[in-house]
Amino acid sequence: MTRVTPFSSPLLLGFDAIEKTLERVAKSGDGYPPYNIERLAGGESGDRLRITLAVAGFCEADLEVTLEDSELVVRGRQNDDTERQFLHRGIAARQFQRVFVLADGMRVTGAQLKNGLLAIDLDRPEPDRLVRKINISVKD
Template sequence: MSRITPFSSPLLLGFDAVEKTLERLAKNGDSYPPYNIERFRGTEGSAERLRITLAVAGFCDADLEVFTEENQLIVRGRQTDDTEREYLHRGIAARQFQRTFVLADGMRVAGAELKNGLLAIDLDRPEPERLVRKINISVKD
């Protein structure tokens, strides 16, 4: 029995990667760290911008890593246990995380800033050039 998906249409060519990405996102259920995504609408002639803000209290810049790999923005946080401290109660765990965001074609990471326990990552998407290309038809009789 074959599986029918929204991308099974013969008119949608080359969307296999999109389908796999959607399946991977559906499986990702981790909610740590919490995050916001804001949209800043561009004014006339300027591009739309997005800002992803992650709550990373307790992490310093050396504990965080932000990078892109293919069409994904990956944010990793790694904390190590401080063995020099003696805790009477430990309610704040040193934990690790990896949060992945899939970027649309043309999205660029403009920068990242850590302030007051919030990591803000700015993204923009420049207006794409409209590309029209005429395809020559060869005649073979």
């Protein structure tokens, strides 16, 4: 039995990577940490976005933001404090990994940790319009 997908149309050539990316994103179901994505105003050209993650309890050394191919990966690792004795432990030291798939041309311009919120700024400058003439060869 053949699997029919929206990308199996003969008019959509070379979109296999996008299909695999969509499948990978659909499988990531963990909701921690919560995040917002907002469009920022005032850009001279192109889109400006900010991803804000709620990372209360994490310090700068516990967080890692990397760009792997077209994926923005945010990892958090907290070490368990063995010197403290808890009578009640409601705030667990936990690890997370949150992946955001970026479109072509998106770039990360910076990240800032303030008051338990990690803000990652992105932009996409307007691409130059490229028109290229394709020569037609005649063979008789």
